[in-house]
Every structure is written in structure tokens, then in C-alpha cells.
Amino acid sequence: MRTLSIGILGCGQIGSAVISLLRRKGGALLRDSGTQFKIVGVTVRNPRKKRAVRIPSALLTTRGDSLVRDPRVNVIVELIGGTQAARKLVLEALRNGKDVVTANKALLAEHGDEIFELAQKRGRKVLFEASVGGGIPVIKALREGLIANRIDSIYSIINGTSNYILSEMSERNLDFKEALRLAQRKGYAEANPSLDIEGVDSAHKLAILVRLAFGGRVPFKEIYSEGISKIRNEDIAFAEEFGYRIKLLAIAKRDRDAIEARVQPTLLPRNHILANVSGSFNAILLRGDEVGEVLFYGKGAGPEPTASAVVSDLVDLAKGSFAPYCRDGRLSSPRRLKIKSISSILSRYYLRFHVLDKPGVLARISSVLGRHRVSISDVIQKERKLGGIVPLILLTHDAPENQLRMAIKEIDRLGIARGGSQVIRIEAEPK
Amino acid sequence: MRTLSIGILGCGQIGSAVISLLRRKGGALLRDSGTQFKIVGVTVRNPRKKRAVRIPSALLTTRGDSLVRDPRVNVIVELIGGTQAARKLVLEALRNGKDVVTANKALLAEHGDEIFELAQKRGRKVLFEASVGGGIPVIKALREGLIANRIDSIYSIINGTSNYILSEMSERNLDFKEALRLAQRKGYAEANPSLDIEGVDSAHKLAILVRLAFGGRVPFKEIYSEGISKIRNEDIAFAEEFGYRIKLLAIAKRDRDAIEARVQPTLLPRNHILANVSGSFNAILLRGDEVGEVLFYGKGAGPEPTASAVVSDLVDLAKGSFAPYCRDGRLSSPRRLKIKSISSILSRYYLRFHVLDKPGVLARISSVLGRHRVSISDVIQKERKLGGIVPLILLTHDAPENQLRMAIKEIDRLGIARGGSQVIRIEAEPK
Numbered sequence: 001m002r003t004l005s006i007g008i009l010g011c012g013q014i015g016s017a018v019i020s021l022l023r024r025k026g027g028a029l030l031r032d033s034g035t036q037f038k039i040v041g042v043t044v045r046n047p048r049k050k051r052a053v054r055i056p057s058a059l060l061t062t063r064g065d066s067l068v069r070d071p072r073v074n075v076i077v078e079l080i081g082g083t084q085a086a087r088k089l090v091l092e093a094l095r096n097g098k099d100v101v102t103a104n105k106a107l108l109a110e111h112g113d114e115i116f117e118l119a120q121k122r123g124r125k126v127l128f129e130a131s132v133g134g135g136i137p138v139i140k141a142l143r144e145g146l147i148a149n150r151i152d153s154i155y156s157i158i159n160g161t162s163n164y165i166l167s168e169m170s171e172r173n174l175d176f177k178e179a180l181r182l183a184q185r186k187g188y189a190e191a192n193p194s195l196d197i198e199g200v201d202s203a204h205k206l207a208i209l210v211r212l213a214f215g216g217r218v219p220f221k222e223i224y225s226e227g228i229s230k231i232r233n234e235d236i237a238f239a240e241e242f243g244y245r246i247k248l249l250a251i252a253k254r255d256r257d258a259i260e261a262r263v264q265p266t267l268l269p270r271n272h273i274l275a276n277v278s279g280s281f282n283a284i285l286l287r288g289d290e291v292g293e294v295l296f297y298g299k300g301a302g303p304e305p306t307a308s309a310v311v312s313d314l315v316d317l318a319k320g321s322f323a324p325y326c327r328d329g330r331l332s333s334p335r336r337l338k339i340k341s342i343s344s345i346l347s348r349y350y351l352r353f354h355v356l357d358k359p360g361v362l363a364r365i366s367s368v369l370g371r372h373r374v375s376i377s378d379v380i381q382k383e384r385k386l387g388g389i390v391p392l393i394l395l396t397h398d399a400p401e402n403q404l405r406m407a408i409k410e411i412d413r414l415g416i417a418r419g420g421s422q423v424i425r426i427e428a429e430p431k
Numbered sequence: 432m433r434t435l436s437i438g439i440l441g442c443g444q445i446g447s448a449v450i451s452l453l454r455r456k457g458g459a460l461l462r463d464s465g466t467q468f469k470i471v472g473v474t475v476r477n478p479r480k481k482r483a484v485r486i487p488s489a490l491l492t493t494r495g496d497s498l499v500r501d502p503r504v505n506v507i508v509e510l511i512g513g514t515q516a517a518r519k520l521v522l523e524a525l526r527n528g529k530d531v532v533t534a535n536k537a538l539l540a541e542h543g544d545e546i547f548e549l550a551q552k553r554g555r556k557v558l559f560e561a562s563v564g565g566g567i568p569v570i571k572a573l574r575e576g577l578i579a580n581r582i583d584s585i586y587s588i589i590n591g592t593s594n595y596i597l598s599e600m601s602e603r604n605l606d607f608k609e610a611l612r613l614a615q616r617k618g619y620a621e622a623n624p625s626l627d628i629e630g631v632d633s634a635h636k637l638a639i640l641v642r643l644a645f646g647g648r649v650p651f652k653e654i655y656s657e658g659i660s661k662i663r664n665e666d667i668a669f670a671e672e673f674g675y676r677i678k679l680l681a682i683a684k685r686d687r688d689a690i691e692a693r694v695q696p697t698l699l700p701r702n703h704i705l706a707n708v709s710g711s712f713n714a715i716l717l718r719g720d721e722v723g724e725v726l727f728y729g730k731g732a733g734p735e736p737t738a739s740a741v742v743s744d745l746v747d748l749a750k751g752s753f754a755p756y757c758r759d760g761r762l763s764s765p766r767r768l769k770i771k772s773i774s775s776i777l778s779r780y781y782l783r784f785h786v787l788d789k790p791g792v793l794a795r796i797s798s799v800l801g802r803h804r805v806s807i808s809d810v811i812q813k814e815r816k817l818g819g820i821v822p823l824i825l826l827t828h829d830a831p832e833n834q835l836r837m838a839i840k841e842i843d844r845l846g847i848a849r850g851g852s853q854v855i856r857i858e859a860e861p862k
Binding site for chain 2: 028033134135140141145147148150273276292294295296297308309312319323
């Protein structure tokens with residue numbers, strides 16, 4: 001019987017769930033892995049606070065910097081979140097010969113290169129199944145199960161909060177603010193929801209998927225990210241009329257020597273499998289050159305699913321089973337992935353204007369679009385109000401983003417559209 | 432650089448795809464795993480036959496029995512299918528100290544206990560990612576990614592042929608025979624399709640999932656299995672009227688000290704995620720006590736997806752990474768799983784009769800059902816034909832299968848239903 005001695009940084013909901021899981025299932029995990037998982041220290045801010053899970057006071061400490069140097073510790077489980085303190089502690093743990101398990105997507109997205117490089121130099125491992133998709137074992141699938149594949153694309157719903165809000169807006173006709181408040185009441189959204197609804201959390205997770213799928217350093221800041229706060233009910237309703245649903249997608253595709261990587265509200269055909277992922281669920285659709293499309297779906301957050309992923313990493317560490325991150329046998333790659341600028345991508349678009357209902361308006365807008373070589377595939381012009389303001393919706397064929405943006409700027413300058421224009425990208429493939 | 436020397440039994444479509452994949456991606460796999468994958472022998476029936484993939488004639492042999500004893504071979508990849516010859520060769524390979532990778536679900540379902548026991552005794556490994564769900568890494572998820580979970584249920588679509596046929600019947604209003612012929616023309620169904628459409632193939636795969644999820648010996652013959660050949664278009668249409676779709680499901684659930692395990696056509700609510708898996712795709716929905724529901728979806732068959740899974744097993748072998756099969760650290764468990772008899776399960780039912788349209792028929796049928804304590808939740812009685820034959824459809828509440836069967840037998844004896852009755856189980860949970 002081996003023993004793996006664990007130091008846990010952070011004892012919030014997830015830390016408590018990990019401790020509870022190891023305690024409840026220690027016996028089964030010992031049978032499965034031949035390893036006893038022993039917690040030797042847990043950092044907390046206030047050792048006197050009441051917790052859902054009882055922890056012997058001898059294990060509690062406020063000193064993360066001591067725990068990551070504790071010679072008894074084999075592995076540090078980092079669950080404090082954020083990037084500043086977490087970065088320092090994780091690097092220090094690696095320097096002190098500890099392996100690291102983390103659920104921290106922001107940390108890995110923003111400081112992954114540094115962390116993985118140090119891990120490689122020190123011969124340590126960093127595992128992070130819990131960082132994307134909660135308990136869905138998609139990181140393992142990318143690193144091991146799909147190892148024979150060149151991954152060609154990722155289409156994913158990886159922020160449960162945003163998906164919950166969009167689902168509620170769509171199914172119950174709530175507006176964005178009402179749906180957000182409901183998400184907050186139900187515990188799906190935090191008091192400060194901006195990381196979730198502005199797409200930053202999705203971009204963090206996408207950066208991790210991109211590293212594994214395409215292999216190399218990921219310039220996180222070059223991942224374009226747009227949130228859902230400007231989506232209106234009418235957009236959801238008009239999309240529906242055209243046979244689409246709106247989802248916040250994190251997308252990455254191989255495109256010759258560069259990759260596309262972006263987070264954006266997206267119109268998806270109603271029968272697309274991702275269009276049918278609702279509520280706070282997550283789903284990741286990968287396309288491999290051998291396997292074709294594979295989808296992974298489940299709860300993308302929550303203490304128990306996240307703890308399930310953390311513990312699976314601990315079991316892998318205990319067994320010494322390990323796969324590289326970079327598709328070249330290394331933890332850290334010298335190759336920097338090239339991410340295409342959003343202005344150079346090609347996409348279809350949903351455009352919505354509020355226009356004065358008078359003759360010639362559609363003609364003027366479409367002529368501006370035409371001059372910028374943006375061609376229109378579908379139009380809805382809503383109920384005539386004789387001189388009132390009416391919505392005008394256009395769907396375009398594939399067009400370069402920069403052309404489209406120039407056209408929209410010019411249309412906005414015409415003064416015929418009130419309250420600004422709405423632009424949402426459309427993805428039709430893969431079905 | 433290590434070398435893994437591989438002997439391949441069988442060079443049909445899948446064998447050829449494995450050889451092609453190893454050849455095309457040998458370089459990348461070497462980078463990923465530090466291992467060179469070297470094919471040292473391939474068994475074929477006719478060495479002179481033209482093949483899609485070129486194999487040096489020095490590698491070809493008709494003698495599987497020699498290949499499994501060849502001292503150069505580290506691992507035998509068994510792709511001949513069937514249970515007789517495959518069983519002998521796999522056992523002989525293990526006796527000769529080889530590890531085994533197989534895609535053979537029939538072999539593992541029917542002789543898994545014997546094979547895993549020998550592997551354990553000899554300290555060898557048997558890997559079988561390709562045996563369920565083609566390239567979908569669901570076996571790895573069960574053995575590793577979800578290791579912290581007690582698996583409570585499996586709901587799965589694991590026979591692409593049947594799902595394709597049901598999808599075509601539903602979407603294009605083909606009858607069963609037309610849809611089957613189409614599946615055969617498209618290469619989704621074999622000339623003798625009975626293993627697929629009668630549910631046997633699904634039952635083989637379910638036996639493998641059950642072994643991993645619940646841990647222990649699986650009495651394959653006790654898995655109840657019913658196919659799709661008696662599903663009629665009208666059943667699909669009536670199910671639709673009630674808000675259901677019909678899918679061939681392989682289901683297993685924990686039920687106190689026993690388990691339910693069965694393959695059956697099933698009415699699923701239209702918005703159930705499995706109801707939306709169409710064509711030849713597979714999907715496996717697992718419920719773990721920590722992670723909740725997790726779904727894996729993708730192409731369940733085909734040479735390339737299957738080869739993708741076989742090669743991922745080879746990489747795991749090369750890396751020495753390994754997880755047990757039985758949730759107790761062992762390959763083979765002395766514990767025999769207890770499978771509940773189908774007659775003792777509780778289910779809701781869809782019942783369809785063709786009855787003479789005269790007063791009192793519904794009353795007589797429902798009174799028989801009532802006497803057997805089967806209570807009715809919904810009824811459709813179709814267009815009156817004054818003395819003609821009309822369909823009568825009943826949905827029941829939860830009822831014991833044996834009560835329901837007695838009631839149906841009694842109704843059949845009444846002589847008011849023509850052409851036999853149709854009974855299809857309904858599953859509503861999990862959503």
C-alpha cells in the first residue's frame with residue numbers, strides 16, 4: 001500500500017467537497033488504486049470558521065507558503081482560484097518537488113506556459129481535469145483517449161452560467177437582467193457575474209482546450225472574447241424564426257498554419273446537437289481526423305462534479321499514469337500557437353437594426369453591405385408602423401469580419417438605424 | 432526510445448485501418464509516447480488478396496496460432512471477431528505472456544470472465560476501448576475519469592445500425608424493411624443483420640459496460656434483450672403523439688443488491704438527450720453519484736473510429752498506464768453480479784392493440800389491466816370505422832412486468848384484438 005500525502009490550498013465549496021469525497025470513498029479508492037490518500041494540511045483564511053466538512057484543527061493552517069514547502073506533502077491541490085497567490089504557490093510547490101492538481105482555469109490560461117515549463121524542468125506533473133467541464137473527463141479524452149487523432153475543431157458550451165441565462169431567456173421569455181437575477185438566486189451566477197457573462201471564463205477554458213488540442217503555447221490575450229450581456233429577447237425570437245438558437249460558444253479551428261480561437265454568442269441551427277444543450281449543462285464537441293465528431297456532456301460546475309475530477313487526477317498521480325500536454329511528449333512546448341485576428345475570419349452574420357419605417361431603408365442598408373461585398377441570404381422586416389421604428393433583420397452569407405465591420409460602421413453613420421446595430425455570428429457546421 | 436512489437440489477428444476493414452493509422456501517424460505517436468509501434472505479423476485468410484493497405488508479404492501469415500506464440504510479439508491486437516477462434520487465440524496469447532488489445536465485444540461479453548481471470552493470473556493486460564462506442568473514449572472514462580464515482584445507471588444507444596433504422600423510420604416514414612434495406616445499401620447493416628437488429632450486439636456491449644460500472648462477473652445470458660424488428664411505423668407515430676420517440680436502449684441500473692440490465696426498444700420523452708441522437712451515432716449516458724449525468728456521443732463504428740480506439744489502447748500499453756476493470760483493483764473479480772429477471776422489473780408501458788371498433792372494447796381491456804393492477808395514464812383511440820379495425824393505444828403507470836404480461840396474455844385470449852398486441856417499455860428518467 002502506497003500513501004499519497006496531499007496538501008490542499010483553499011477550503012471553500014470545492015475544497016470541502018474534495019475532502020468529503022476522499023473521506024467517504026477512501027476505502028474504495030484504496031481498493032481501486034492501491035493507494036491511501038492522506039490529507040496532511042489544508043489552508044483556510046479563518047481556522048475558526050464553521051465548515052460543512054469537519055477537519056481536525058491540527059490540519060488547518062493559514063500559511064499556504066509553508067504547506068507548499070512541507071516535506072511530507074507529495075501533491076498540492078490548488079483550489080483557491082484567482083491568479084496572483086495561486087501562481088506563486090503553484091510555482092513554489094513545483095520548485096519544492098510537489099506535483100500539482102488544480103481546478104484553476106484562469107491560472108492555467110494566463111500563466112500556463114510558465115507553470116508547465118517549470119513542471120517540465122523539475123520533472124513534476126500538473127493535472128487539471130477539473131479546470132474545464134467540471135466532472136466531464138474531457139481533458140483526459142484529449143490527452144489520452146483521442147491520442148491517435150489530429151484535432152481539427154472544438155465547438156463548446158463551457159460556461160454554465162451563460163448557458164443557463166440564455167436557456168431561461170429562450171424558454172421562459174425572460175430578458176437578460178431577469179434571467180441573470182434568477183441565475184444569481186439559484187446559485188448559478190456569482191454576485192459579480194462579469195467573468196461568466198462577458199465570456200472571460202469561457203476564454204480561459206478554451207485556452208486550455210486549445211493547448212491540448214493543437215499543442216503549443218497559447219497567447220491567451222489573443223483569444224477574442226465576447227459575452228452575452230447585449231443579447232436581447234428579440235434576437236432570440238428572430239433567430240428562432242430563422243431556425244436558429246443563440247448559444248455562447250467557445251470555438252477553435254485549425255486553419256492552415258494558424259488557428260481560430262474565439263468566444264462569442266452564436267446562432268446555431270436548431271437541430272445542431274449543441275443547440276439542444278440547455279440549462280447549466282456544458283458540452284464539448286471535438287472533431288478528430290480519425291474519430292470524426294465526439295461530444296462530451298455533463299454538469300460543468302458544482303462542488304461534487306469538480307471534486308470528482310480532482311480525485312480522478314489524484315488517482316492518476318498515484319498510479320503514475322501520465323500523458324503529455326503538447327502532443328509532442330512534452331509538458332511545455334517551445335512552439336507558440338498563432339491565433340488569427342478576429343478581423344481576418346470569415347463568418348456568416350445575423351444583423352439586426354431598428355430602423356425608421358420608410359421606403360428605401362432596406363435598399364440603402366443592403367447597398368452599403370453590397371459595396372463591402374457582404375451578401376445577404378435572408379431578410380425579415382417586421383410589422384409596418386408607418387413612420388415608426390421597426391426591426392430589420394438580415395442574415396448574410398460568409399463574409400470577412402473586417403468588411404462586415406466597415407459596412408456596419410457606415411450603416412450606423414447613415415442615421416437610419418436607432419439604438420445601434422446588433423451583430424451575431426452564425427455557425428452552421430458541424431451539424 | 433522503446434519499441435512495442437505488435438501482432439495483428441485479422442486484416443479486414445478494421446485491421447487495415449489500424450495498420451494504416453500506425454503507418455500514417457507513427458511519427459506523431461512516437462513523439463507523444465516515446466514508443467515506436469512496430470507491426471511484426473498480420474494474419475490473413477488469403478495472403479494473395481488485394482488490400483486497401485499494402486503490407487510487406489513477409490509480415491503476412493495465415494497462422495494465428497504461431498503469431499500468438501511469436502517471441503518477438505509484445506501485444507496481440509485481436510480483430511477477427513467471433514468468439515470461437517478469437518477466444519482460443521486470445522487465451523493462448525495471454526499464456527504466452529502477451530498483452531491483448533481487442534475490439535471484440537462478443538468475445539468479452541461471453542468469455543470475459545475466463546479471459547480476465549487468465550490475464551490477472553499471468554500479469555497481463557487486456558484493453559478493449561474499441562469494443563463499445565467505436566472511437567468514443569467511454570471505456571477509459573469508466574475506468575479512469577469517473578473513478579471517484581459509484582455509477583448508478585447507464586442509458587445507452589450502442590448499436591448504430593438499429594439507431595439508423597429507427598431514425599429513418601421516424602424521419603422519412605419508411606417501414607422497418609425499407610429502412611433495413613437502406614441501412615444495408617449504405618453499409619450500416621450487414622447482409623445478416625440479426626445480431627444488430629435483434630439487440631444481441633447491444634447486449635454484448637452492455638455486458639462490458641456493466642462489468643466496468645458495477646464491477647464483477649457478468650452473467651451475459653441473463654441480460655434480457657429485445658430487438659427492433661417488430662416496431663411498426665404506427666408505433667413511432669403514436670409515440671410521437673404522446674411526445675415520445677422510440678430508441679433501442681441498452682439500460683443498466685443499480686437496484687439494491689442486484690442490477691437491472693436489458694436491451695429494449697424504449698419510448699423516451701422527445702426532449703430527452705438520448706431521444707435526439709439520430710442516424711448511426713452512439714451515445715452513452717452515465718449517472719455517477721458525484722458527477723451526476725455525463726454523456727459521451729460519437730460514431731459508434733467504422734474502421735477509422737475503431738482504429739482510433741485500438742491505437743489509444745496501444746499507447747496506454749506503451750506507457751504502462753493501466754486501470755483495473757472491477758473497481759477493486761483487480762482485472763477479474765470473484766463476485767458474480769446478480770441480474771434481476773425481466774419479469775420482476777417495474778416499468779411504464781406503451782400498449783397498442785388493433786381492435787374491432789365496437790362499444791365496450793376499451794372497457795374490457797382496461798378492466799383486465801385493472802384486475803392485474805396495471806393502471807392506465809393515457810389513451811388514444813383512433814378514427815371510428817363502425818365495425819372496422821382501429822388502433823387503441825394505452826400508456827400505463829409503473830407496473831410490474833409479470834403482472835403486465837399476465838394481463839396481455841388474458842387480453843390476447845379475449846379475441847377482441849387482432850394481429851397481436853404491441854408492448855414497448857417507457858423510460859422517462861433521467862431527463
